[in-house]
Amino acid sequence: MGREAGSRREAIRLEAARWVVQLDAPACLAADRAAFEAWRDQGPEYEVAFEREAAAWERLDRLRALSPRAETPDADLLAPAHKRSPFRKMDGLDAKGWARAAAVVGALGMVAAGVISATASTAYATAIGERRVIVLSDNSRIELNTNSKVLVRYRKGAREIRLVRGEALFAASPDARPFIVTAAGTQLETSDAAQIAVRVKGDVAAVTVRSGAVDVDLKDSDRESRQPAGVAAVYTPAGGRVQRVSTAEIDRSLAWRQGGIALNGQTLAQAVAEFNRYNRQRISVDEASVSGLRLAGYFQSTEPGSFVAAVTSAFPVRATRDAEGAIHLTARD
Template sequence: MTERESAADIEAAAARWVVRADRGDLDPAELDVWLAADTRRQGAYVRAQAAWGLLDRGRVLGGEERAAPPRRRIDRRGLLAGLGAAAAACVAVVVAPRLLSARYGTTLGEIRRVPLADGSLAAINTDTTLEVAMKPRRREVRLDRGEVWFQVAKDADRPFVVESGPVRVRAVGTAFSVRRRDGGCEVLVTEGVVEVWSEGAGEAPRRVTAGERVFASDSAGAARPVLASLEITRELAWREGQIVLDGEAFGAAAQEFNRYNARKIVIADPDLAEQKLVGWFRTNEPESFARAAAASFGARVTVRGDAILVQSVAPLAE
């Protein structure tokens, strides 16, 4: 059985990658493969970059006004070991906002997958803004609007906390999504356990486990979690650019498509909006979806500028 790479080995390897980058002989594709193989490597690489930056800054601040005294030659292995140690020792420096605080956003229809500095991963849905701050004792994310799925790197000493309005979601190492809605947040847990609560609601945090979902009201706190494994899988299909329907109403499905597209689906007849649908569709193909739905209902589709109008052409069957 292959032994898991130690933290020290990862720090040393990260230092070697940074040195190669500084020399200009780094293959970005090769680095991407190395980073993707272990979530811990992403954080190690950031720390190594910070340590190397400090060495460069030290050279600049030292100036060149005086001739430097002769120095004992340091071999490459010693430099790399020192850089690895410096990277591990300057976590407090790496926490500087320029390095570990970042703001991310997506436009209408855009979906991004972003590696975070601690080794976590964020999949960011359409029309979303969030800010990430890696602090010494806590990893903080503020979700202003939209939806994000997080795969959190384990770090028992630094909880991972998402803030959205008064709603809070806390995890250590797990995977979950948070979607900002009117009046609160919907939380879906795909791995591990999280705690959900609302500041000022006066209630204890709710524990939500893998396969469960919960809505946390801004004012009343989190409701009782509901087991919904299959629903969660469908609702997170957006990570692959998909919308999966299994008995959802046409009106609700149209609203989901409208989240991703400037061209909006407009349903002219209320009875049509109540019809149920089953199917798999791409988030960026609202017209194809509308035409498929209309064909199954005996309706017609008319495209007028940025509107995809769906109308009945005959009374719907009882």
């Protein structure tokens, strides 16, 4: 069983290395990128494998100082990035050529890992409807919500995490090194035990301090602030909006940790948008007359059918399904 799992991981790693080469090749087409997205959407292990291979490839120029005992890699692969495009000579590769290129990325990536492990980022991701808990080397924890991704980089002077997309709860352990979370141009920093919930949507970061306190630094600004526990804030390029929130409100916003969605006065349109984060089966509100209905209740995030049944029984709302299975909500006659 372990051998089969190892073989599968190796196969995914090699596929990821091939995609690293193919996506940056000048001959890469839109269809190739669409095929890559379909490959990556198979699961978080595919995305993580791709991020690792891409990071290794980007740092291969650091290997120029090495003197391998065996075969020396092609000098063009190790040339400084500003002097060449690493994929310029790969146009028109046949299947064997792509395989050889992927093998080079994979092999050099393993060598690079031993050299740059102190500075390289590690990616963690979740698929739609998935949740994941990551325990870091210092016992800090990251809880990832649906369709989310973080890049973690631990070094001597700092613990750095970037929330690339989605939502996460960060539980920082006390350490001499600051625990830094970057999301949509907003930087959060603490050196104490703290729990920080962060959600990214475009260039907006929504931050809730569950415990402890964090220092907030906005990108391209000299404004800094310190936010204590019980504060919820929304940060945009134009600034931040901060308010006090109750423990009950914080718990409702974190219902996703138990696989739930807790509604407390949200509109039907807002509730539908929330359910669509967790499910491939889409729901849409097709009439403005019902989009503003206010809802309250607790629902399982991956059971949109139960949510729709509750809405249609409590309100004058009708649900229909189209040929693709999407649910459309309209006013009932």
